[in-house]
Amino acid sequence: MTGQHKRVFIRTYGCQMNVYDSDRMADVLRPLGYALADAPEQADLVVLNTCHIREHASEKVYSELGRLRDVKTERRAEGRDLTIAVAGCVAQAEGEEIVRRQPAVDIVVGPQAYHRLPELLAEAERKAAILRHGKRRPGAGVLDTDFPAESKFDHLPSPQGVRAGSAFLSIQEGCDKFCTFCVVPYTRGAEYSRPVEAVLAEARQLAAAGAIELTLLGQNVNAYHGEAADGATWSLGRLLRALAEIEGIARLRYTTSHPRDMDADLIAAHGDIPQLMPYLHLPVQSGSDRILEAMNRRHGRDLFLSLVDRLRNARPDLALSSDFIVGFPGETDADFDDTMRLVEQVGFASAFSFKYSRRPGTPGAALSGQVPEAVKSARLAALQALLGQQARDFNVSKAGTTVPVLFAEPGRKPGQIIGKTPWLQSVYAEGNLRLIGHIVDVELTEGHPNSLAGRIVTHAHEVAA
Ligand code: SAM
């Protein structure tokens, strides 16, 4: 099949792990002759890389599948075909149910089985051929949602995913924490850390391919405990120190962390490693000890607050971000108030906040005291108003300073480019497209709720091409 001009459109839902996985799927499909398409209408194969974390996220997948079925029907009327694959956490959680709800789906592939995509495609093509020749009705869809004993990482080709100097690097997958609201332990399986050498080798390859910023990914990235060549177990702090030694790597980030896994070495790393950016996403979910207990978070409010103090001692300019859930079963006005007080006390630079979504199969779904939708909405609005104000204040506080910005893409207006500060704020400035993929000094001129305006101080000719 190599050399044929086929096109694949991959739509990614949800977290950065899925963005990384989508890149890996593109890497697997490239040797089969698949180039990337910009829209489903131009593609021979459409992959939906799905998210199951909240109900709304899975429902979006089914409505998109309805649209794709119509494209497939039109194609068939023209004597051509469209192969539809569902990947990611909805695939893992719902398996055959997907094909039952939407028979136009050809392939269902779980997050641990992407390296088997070529076989699954061949099988789907074989079934489609049988159908075309009308010999007999083949069984519906091709399914692979196993958690194989060997790691998919051993079978994936070298990563190609450097975009504008920046790349994701998956170092850890799965989760053993079983927070009572969360589907991740069921869809992504048990916690697994990639071996140290595999991570370092991938980092070196990414640096050689032009990456100057690496974001380490994992559902529980700071639970990392990878095995080194000498049999020792490395923590995330140790891994970060080794990655900082790789030539060309100017920025390191990691996400997402759990408060329980913030050990002393990792906290110290924030003070010691200049490449480690002064920004940390540390989900707390709630400020109420009662609710944290019911969520099985295995940390209380005080542990979180003391971590914040220790982190800020190590790195005084650290910006903090977090995740919040409002309306977990049993949450009272007083519990919600505890969350608001925690937010006031910490001061977050950015945050994600969600209404609790009842996920089938999780312990939270069976709890009594489910909170009415209207109460959840009112709490979310109040929390987001406070977090929005804090984000705006943080951006405004940086106005007037000159900071290094890694430019990532053209802006909406002609002549404008957009990049990120060390604190992960978006900055837009007038600038040459040649600056994309480079770190450039920018004087921040205005702070807004979600971004900053800036003026480039380094000139394009000062940046090595
Ligand atoms: N591992 C991370 C942690 O320990 O917090 C979070 C991973 S999860 C993919 C991202 C966020 O989705 C969570 O932090 C939580 O705020 C939110 N989330 C997960 N399950 C949810 C649910 N059932 N309802 C609402 N939000 C949920």
Ligand code: SF4
């Ligand atoms: Fe989900 Fe909790 Fe694991 Fe995070 S730590 S992935 S919220 S179960």
